[in-house]
Amino acid sequence: xxxxxxxxxxxxxxxxxxxxxxxxxxxxxxxxxxxxxxxxxxxxxxxxxxxxxxxxxxxxxxxxxxxxxxxxxxxxxxxxxxxxxxxxxxxxxxxxxxxxxxxxxxxxxxxxxxxxxxxxxxxxxxxxxxxxxxxxxxxxxxxxxxxxxxxxxxxxxxxxxxxxxxxxxxxxxxxxxxxxxxxxxxxxxxxxxxxxxxxxxxxxxxxxxxxxxxxxxxxxxxxxxxxxxxxxxxxxxxxxxxxxxxxxxxxxxxxxxxxxxxxxxxxxxxxxxxxxxxxxxxxxxxxxxxxxxxxxxxxxxxxxxxxxxxxxxxxxxxxxxxxxxxxxxxxxxxxxxxxxxxxxxxxxxxxxxxxxxxxxxxxxxxxxxxxxxxxxxxxxxxxxxxxxxxxxxxxxxxxxxxxxxxxxxxxxxxxxxxxxxxxxxxxxxxxxxxxxxxxxxxxxxxxxxxxxxxxxxxxxxxxxxxxxxxxxxxxxxxxxxxxxxxxxxxxxxxxxxxxxxxxxxxxxx
Numbered sequence: 380x381x382x383x384x385x386x387x388x389x390x391x392x393x394x395x396x397x398x399x400x401x402x403x404x405x406x407x408x409x410x411x412x413x414x415x416x417x418x419x420x421x422x423x424x425x426x427x428x429x430x431x432x433x434x435x436x437x438x439x440x441x442x443x444x445x446x447x448x449x450x451x452x453x454x455x456x457x458x459x460x461x462x463x464x465x466x467x468x469x470x471x472x473x474x475x476x477x478x479x480x481x482x483x484x485x486x487x488x489x490x491x492x493x494x495x496x497x498x499x500x501x502x503x504x505x506x507x508x509x510x511x512x513x514x515x516x517x518x519x520x521x522x523x524x525x526x527x528x529x530x531x532x533x534x535x536x537x538x539x540x541x542x543x544x545x546x547x548x549x550x551x552x553x554x555x556x557x558x559x560x561x562x563x564x565x566x567x568x569x570x571x572x573x574x575x576x577x578x579x580x581x582x583x584x585x586x587x588x589x590x591x592x593x594x595x596x597x598x599x600x601x602x603x604x605x606x607x608x609x610x611x612x613x614x615x616x617x618x619x620x621x622x623x624x625x626x627x628x629x630x631x632x633x634x635x636x637x638x639x640x641x642x643x644x645x646x647x648x649x650x651x652x653x654x655x656x657x658x659x660x661x662x663x664x665x666x667x668x669x670x671x672x673x674x675x676x677x678x679x680x681x682x683x684x685x686x687x688x689x690x691x692x693x694x695x696x697x698x699x700x701x702x703x704x705x706x707x708x709x710x711x712x713x714x715x716x717x718x719x720x721x722x723x724x725x726x727x728x729x730x731x732x733x734x735x736x737x738x739x740x741x742x743x744x745x746x747x748x749x750x751x752x753x754x755x756x757x758x759x760x761x762x763x764x765x766x767x768x769x770x771x772x773x774x775x776x777x778x779x780x781x782x783x784x785x786x787x788x789x790x791x792x793x794x795x796x797x798x799x800x801x802x803x804x805x806x807x808x809x810x811x812x813x814x815x816x817x818x819x820x821x822x823x824x825x826x827x828x829x830x831x832x833x834x835x836x837x838x839x840x841x842x843x844x845x846x847x848x849x850x851x852x853x854x855x856x857x858x859x860x861x862x863x864x865x866x867x868x869x870x871x872x873x874x875x876x877x878x879x880x881x882x883x884x885x886x887x888x
Contacts, residue, residue, distance in 0.1 A: 492715040493704040495633030495682070496520065496528045496601055500537045503701055506631055507532075508541040510597040513587065515549040515579070515619050517612075518720055519603035519635070525718045528601045528633070533572045545574065546594060549587050551602060551615040552580040552667075552723070579618075584611045584667025586618025586658055589626060598623050598630045603722045604681045605732045606639035608649060608674065609739050609847050612722075614667030616681060617688050618658050620696040629697040634682030634886065636703055638712035638732050641683075641887060644878050646675025646736060646819030647849035647870045656692055669846040674874050675736045675819050678708075679881060686884040702886045711813070725755035725794065732756075734808050737822035742795065743843035745836075746829070747803065751793030758788055759825065760805025762798065763836040770806050772828040776863070780816030782809045823853070823863040830858045 499506065512532060514520075520528035532538050533545045548569060567576040579585050587598070600619055602612040616632065623630040649672045656670050671691065673679075679687070682700040689698050703715075712719065712729055719729065726732050735756045738748040746764075749755040760766070766785035773783040789802045810816055829837045845851045856866045 494635050495701040497522045498704050499701045504541045507543050511544045511546050512597050513547045513595045514599045516601040519722050520601035548574050548576045549579050550576050552611045584614045587622045592626050601633040603635050606637045607736045609668045611667045624694040624696040631699045632682050632685045634680050634702045636715050637680050640711050641678045641708035644674045644678035645817050647853045648672045648873045649849045683884045706887050708887050725750050736818040740844050740847040743840040745838040747797040750795050751790030758805050758807045760803045762803050764804040766804040766806050768832050769828045780812035820867050826857045827863045
């Protein structure tokens with residue numbers, strides 16, 4: 380099977396094949412629209428063409444896998460998003476050339492999940508070859524072996540042969556090492572590489588300033604999201620895309636899994652009167668996360684959100700997304716077998732990440748969410764809390780996948796300063812079935828129960844609470860005693876509409 384025939388069969392199946400270079404003798408192509416099998420997603424074929432030519436999704440995937448193996452074995456054609464001939468492979472695949480038939484066949488048959496940084500170096504190095512690169516990352520930017528993206532782009536032989544020059548680093552909230560819990564983070568220097576690290580978290584989240592982009596040809600974003608709308612790393616990515624559009628600098632997003640899987644979206648959408656994609660300004664907007672009307676638990680990866688922002692905000696960013704290889708939407712983070720790295724000091728494990736959407740609105744209240752303990756976002760409490768009464772109310776609601784148990788805990792040097800060193804009454808949230816728990820309903824029930832038992836003691840900062848919860852109407856209804864399930868049921872049509880619209884930005888099945 381020749382290159383031309385293989386390409387035509389792929390196009391007939393509903394995929395766009397884009398020549399990598401302008402040289403007509405160059406037979407290196409990128410295949411777009413291949414979901415989890417794609418690396419560099421350039422385009423999707425129109426619906427009419429897919430309806431005319433495309434078989435069922437399962438048959439298409441099977442056909443593509445077969446064609447990839449045949450093309451790799453017989454022609455060495457650059458499919459599966461490979462960026463062309465040339466760079467040598469240091470990975471665990473046979474053969475020296477990453478685009479040799481043996482190396483490509485090894486990657487195709489390897490079903491292990493690989494993050495965007497690995498896929499970039501294995502298959503899409505042409506995206507960054509010969510570029511002066513600024514990398515937006517922190518401690519979560521690692522490959523499947525736990526090696527830092529910083530080190531891989533700085534000194535890995537594949538990067539060096541491709542002429543990549545990593546010139547500077549940008550770090551989001553919590554700093555490059557992910558250990559800071561304060562504002563006004565100072566610029567720093569990476570100890571291992573000596574590269575300058577510029578903080579993107581001053582009073583709040585900001586993007587790379589134009590003054591630091593004059594010696595940059597390419598911006599790369601490699602950050603781990605946790606599947607919740609309030610995560611500031613998403614704001615950093617958006618502001619980086621805006622900076623790239625202003626300066627005419629391409630942006631590459633190295634994708635990572637959504638830890639909570641991409642199978643579920645739930646919770647109130649951010650009200651359109653609150654959503655604001657513009658960067659924070661002195662004396663103006665103060666947060667870097669209330670960006671777009673999406674559910675509290677959005678079900679997207681960073682790469683998928685980048686595609687959504689690119690389309691909805693019409694920024695004109697020259698955006699490329701390097702997807703995760705072999706990721707499925709139903710996968711939780713521990714299903715991927717990738718190393719868990721704390722995305723922030725107070726998300727120690729996947730359980731905290733799962734419950735985080737329930738408790739994050741209470742950051743804007745006088746309720747402790749467990750910061751300063753080993754299990755932040757798995758408990759809440761306050762000195763005035765009648766834990767037994769509130770836990771009993773919550774248990775009586777019979778929420779699926781979760782239980783509530785009264786306890787006491789002592790925050791130690793919490794980042795939010797709440798009740799430091801005091802043993803306070805609290806309630807532990809125990810996940811009994813992660814496939815059935817709906818954190819947004821858990822959070823709504825907690826607000827309802829606290830308002831019912833402690834109406835005079837509970838204190839909220841309404842505007843900041845609404846930025847996290849998503850809706851003043853939902854907050855007011857719960858504080859007024861409305862049934863929490865009924866309140867969340869009323870937002871379901873908007874969630875369903877969001878899920879339907881977001882499918883066009885999906886990279887994984």
